[in-house]
Amino acid sequence: MSEPRVRDLDEAALLRRIFAVLEGSSTALVGPGDDAAVLAVPGERLVATTDTLVHGPDFRLAWSSGEDLGRKAAAVNLADVAAMGARPTALLVALAVPDAMPVTFVEDLARGLRAACDELAPGCAIEGGDLTVSDTLTVAVTALGVLDGAPVRRSGARRGDIVAVAGDLGPATRGLRILFDRFRGADGTPMSMEPSVLSDAERSDVVAQLRPTPPIALGSVAARAGATAMMDVSDGLILDATRLADASGVTLDLSSSLDDDALTGGEDHALLATFPADAMPEGFRRIGTVRERGACAVTVGGVPFSGRGGWDPYQDWDAARG
């Protein structure tokens, strides 16, 4: 094999490869090359969140390219910033990489992180990071953002508000099902994905799973429009709506026209928000109504939902990798 691996380079050389991919994107007051970045925070309030993708529970290398992984790691974090009503301004990326990984994989990952920022959150860039060697490929991203007004929390939904969503509900979970059903060997080992055997609709679902594109810009739009509560749907609508309902002390009654994938599928990172009647901005669609707190946190067409609401990493991972 002539392809260079991470172990063939020293840290400085690998960092140079990554910086070459990121070049020109920083807007930091002090960027890479010092002990820490210095970033502008107009308004003196910072939104900060962190989320990690781990080889095994969060992705399989048979299915995700480096660019897929970078895009997803950025997107899931940008969504958490957007869900507070904030504009993302910076990512910090802690990358732990097995030393046998191809250098090009790391470059592709950096390319994916940058592309997701450029496309989903223009003005946001990778402003810091850390590179270490590990037996388990791990991408820990911290996303930072700034607020124009007050943060939108999970706890502000009021009886009579509209329940609305921006972004897709369902494709990412359908995509995962396609990957599990069609691209694993008899023993469950993930097999390389062959897009040509998929229909256009199936391919689109798989892309939604591997490269989610949440509507990041609509987070601050919702805040300006007067959203009373907001969060991103990462673990499934029922499960996440329950969290919002519990935090707000209300019941969310969702439309009975939502199908099962929309109700229980996670990982699209759509924005779930509540608005006073008539305040819902463009880009959101109504999916329910906020009611006085009843016996159930969430109902569908007025009826309690029976079934599994979402995903728990400690209960649901089958310990496989590939």
Add this chain to the structure above:
Amino acid sequence: MSEPRVRDLDEAALLRRIFAVLEGSSTALVGPGDDAAVLAVPGERLVATTDTLVHGPDFRLAWSSGEDLGRKAAAVNLADVAAMGARPTALLVALAVPDAMPVTFVEDLARGLRAACDELAPGCAIEGGDLTVSDTLTVAVTALGVLDGAPVRRSGARRGDIVAVAGDLGPATRGLRILFDRFRGADGTPMSMEPSVLSDAERSDVVAQLRPTPPIALGSVAARAGATAMMDVSDGLILDATRLADASGVTLDLSSSLDDDALTGGEDHALLATFPADAMPEGFRRIGTVRERGACAVTVGGVPFSGRGGWDPYQDWDAARG
């Protein structure tokens, strides 16, 4: 075994255990329980850095307790914030834990993170985090801080400045040597550390390796005193001084009274700074002089240093764990 493991709890239950350890420390405008934290940034400039500890290259579980690991993960990140002349205000912690780890280990780790903040950087707290399962225990910390004045970079050292250091140089590397020499089996496997077989001085060195205590508060003191350049010594004085010298376009001439451990040992996270003559504040001691750039970035007693200057994670890890 009746001791509960991470896999015996769901995510919410494990988070409750961690929150119980951290309770009462947050000063965030919006704390845990939402999609992201909201933090105050007086002065509108944020210092941000991230650094990761990975099982294998960065620690061995035969030697580090959960509390050791939490303390070290906090300290190395706090040092990077301090090295910019900033006051640390918040940590975000992305924790990836094998599901067989005892729950008490995770609680101890949270306890260590909190203790390091309380002792080294009062006012700094764990304001956000992420918890995931992984085959490799990984602690990725992002540290945030605020500035009273201008950030102190690596590039500002000027000819005639004093080279100074605050904090220890050498104990952590001596401690690592003791662990490698005395607490490994014939096949190199780390063995449980037995403090009673060590002298007081040896024990103190081992503690410096497992729980470094860099002088965090002296970072902003140095900035106010007029430090022209600063960084923390993480990989070894010669190696890190070379980085500072290269960034500043000068040569650092270090005192020939420094021993080998002080010159090449890393991981104490002392603060290396340059000051105009007579500006060096209390807590720092003089270890050299900034000279016009010569053939070498760093000299010791006027003579080029011959030997290895520090540690490279991609060249130096032996791939062992334990």
